[in-house]
Amino acid sequence: MSSESIHPRSTDLVVLSLERWDEVWRRNQHLVSGLLRRDPGLRVLFVEPAVDPLHDLSRRRRPQLPGGLRAGPPVPGVEPGRLWLYEPAKWFPRRLHRRVDRHLAAGTVRAVRRLGFGSPLLWVNDPDGAAVLEATGWPALYDVTDDWLLADRDAAETSRRARAEALLLARARVVVVCSPALARAKGSRREVALVPNAVDVTDYRRPRTRPDDLPEGPCALYVGTAHRDRLDVELCALTAEAIGPRAHLVIVGPVALEPEDVHRLQRAGAVLLGPRPAPEIPAYLQHADVLLVPHVVTPFTDSLDPIKLYEYRAVGRPVVSTPVAGFRDAGDPQVAVAERSDFVAAVLERTAPGWGRASDLPEAEVPSWSDRVEVMAHVLERVAGAAGDQRSGGTQPRSST
Template sequence: MSAPLVVFGEDWGAHPSSTQHLVSRLAADRSVLWVNSIGLRRPRLDARDLARLLAKARAIAGRAPSRPASMPEPEGPRPARILSPLAIPWPGSRLAEAVNRRLIGRQVRRVMAEMGMERPILWASLPSAVSVVGALGERAVVYYCGDDFGALTGVDHAPVLELEARLAACADLIVAASAPLAERFAGRNVLLLPHGVDYDLFATPCARPADLPEGPVAGFYGSVSDWLDIGMLVRAARALPDWRFVFIGPVQTDVSPLAGLPNVRFLGPRPHTALPGYVQHWDVALIPFRDTPQIRACNPLKLREYLASGTPVAATRFPALTPYEGLIHAIDPGGDLTPAIRGAAQDRDGIARKAAVAAEGWDARAARLSAALDAL
């Protein structure tokens, strides 16, 4: 069996992240201990953070899962063990980091001993994991960089970037999900590993969901956050009153100008396995991003999932879109989305869209990554 992994990531099952897609496949022939998130910002005394702290406390006590009830386990093998550690979420505090090194290190080593795990590879998808580097008897350190933490919403940027710089300096391998992220670590041992796709899940025909409205549908799934161009969407929805604009996912920004329109529907989160049924029955799938540093560095999973479904796509341009731009009705950020939606609705070449990502499955991505891990 290949070297075991101790993975510091987000809460297992909270959302279908690239780390979880990869690790669920690596777990087929490696012993994996998954350590749930130890936080990238100081908690605030608001309702959302208090609810999250309560959920964390229940997970630590072993009385409840840390993922939302609407989210199922990710597909594929799960880690052998999942640990919700007791930790201090206070990036930038050297005192908190010193305490976490002892506190988290002791908890992780105890579970490692129970699993019979020795000399693992320490995998960090969050810079806050730098606090335990060297405390686990690890044989190597891998930093999986899937986001621009200097621009990511909900992060204490300055202290987290300092943690990231320290983590990158001691990493034996940096895995970057996009070219802009890889460029930040020039001169180091970097593996550019774009996101994959669960091709069979999204390409296999599914029944139309009962709650999907009739008529032409332009749809989006994912976090409805401040990286979406709400003004652009409002203008498109007003210009296309016969269309239905459908959004699936948690709403994390002000959507009142959009929600007030009669042809707009917010359906809330859906399990990842249910998403193909929606996107396959939309007339056009949307990626209406603003132009931000975070978006310029991102490599959204939905891009390849949309293509695997065969559904036409209308999107704003960003670097990760470039290899597929010939298959997508793309406009510059801030432009008029209406003509792109109309053009995409006439595009029937679903076979070409599917073929473009048929060889980009998560299994292939994980195999390439596994070879890089074995070479450490």
């Protein structure tokens, strides 16, 4: 957006993200980097999830200390000093300290003051960010990418998330959702804008050399975070065992599984490569014989718009997916949707000798992140201009009673 396309005071943006800004790029990073390139006057504070040292200790992990406020990493086409990161810490469990979220919100406000942001727009992706909206009244966008009320969480966490979301749906000037299921769920309570995910199509179709760490021979590849909210660990193990004599099941992405799940997959023959930088992902996809989506089918996964849907389709490789949202309605002849009971057989078929890698099918039309950036730029214009652009007092938090 040009500096004239949004009110001059709206060139500062605070993004409360569900994920860190790291080398594994997700929706927020694609959109924010695109907006920074589009508007040379925009500055962004990207607030990462709080680290939890006590929780790390309770799980016998080395505690992670907060990164605090720091300059963001280089982004192609964006001048230094326009992207900032802030990583806070949650020092006490919420059950022991009721004001945890208020303290985290106050930390964000202090970071905004240090940067000299005037009256920023607020982009809330993490529902816990409701505390920042409540404390400041900054003009807000609520970007819903996951329906956490449907996730398998304890009653206390679900109740807390429900209260936060109720506040966001009531007070955010614009609500954006990434999937039709979320549009139906959240749109029953207020108007929402549907902005699905996408992919950098040109980049994903540029030919790459085979990655050195991709096992030799046929590979069935899954790219994404390995987490039980999405990944069917048992189905992955069954698939790895079945194709093991002639192919490898490879998982590329952050591993957020319990140690026993990791050991189960490794015993079955799965190769867990861990996360890889975003620019390297197209090479893994291009050199896979078949791409996998062994996801659980739950109300939570039905709320998603998987980014891998667009990434997989961009490279034109065969896909086998359980009947999850996005893939089951793709209408792409390269995508085979198989019930859980038929999944292994479908993968076996596509890793059989002579099945072939070549395809005579035309390249699918796949939405690009540049298109989504344009839409989000106009959404931010609506956030800035809604209700006569009446602002609270910039970085001054509201008093709470």
